[in-house]
Amino acid sequence: MKFGVIRFPGSCDEVDALQAAARVGDAVLLWHADRDLHGVDAVVVPGGFSYGDYLRAGAIARFAPVMEEVSEFANAGGLVLGICNGFQVLCEAGLLPGALLPNLSLRFVCRQVGLEVVDNDSAFTRACDEGQRLSIPVKHTTGRFYAPADELDRLEAAGQVLLRYAPGENPNGSLRDIAGVRNERGNVFGLMPHPEHAVDPLTGSTDGLKIFESMRTHVADRVLV
């Protein structure tokens, strides 16, 4: 199992993501200007401020050369995980539904939050129990998940909401407490919390590893089938 973690100019969590992925498999960095995914089994679009996020979070990075490859990879069924800025990039690229708006507080939030696993029948949450509570940090200014009401109904009915903020823990005003959504096919997932920052007991929680372990198990099963 080989993870590829993209590095854009302005990324800042790619090294943590690389180290987190390396705990469950092999992991390499991918360069934003490189049109080659180097045979990875899964792509991680990490957190940070890609290209400075000068216009709108994620708006410029979606046009990076590597993102063309990521789109093709996703359309072929490859696993793609977007964390924080990566989630914003995947929404802007149309690979995930919805958009991320500035936090209702208009402030940067940086704290540990409780999450609930809404659905564990997915490539990204299968190592979790349904309803399990995870403790993972958030750190962002633009994390308020938004989609029109009818789209939210559709996402919930289709089981595309994989993670919610636990009651009272919504840090940004996300509609229906949504913390992470997947695409319809189930191979692309984005979340605002940072699982790569919760992989070592030293920092208080190893719950983030569940996301990477889920992906590894999913890829291993698929290879066997």
Next chain:
Amino acid sequence: MRARVLVRPKEGILDPQGQAVERALPALGFQGVSHVHVGRLVELEVDDPARLPEMCERLLANPLIEEYEIVSEGS
């Protein structure tokens, strides 16, 4: 041609920036102000203005959360 693109949050989407401004104005003695929205202004010089809508849809605005208005210079 010179053009301006006005980008604002879509109607019905909570706009905390607009709300903060709306709350601040009465504190300075400006009463009777409502429906404040804060958006973005993009000024640009374009050779082919016919392509402006596409530029807005693909980059300058996110049509899911923002609406845009193209104002040509002189109009």
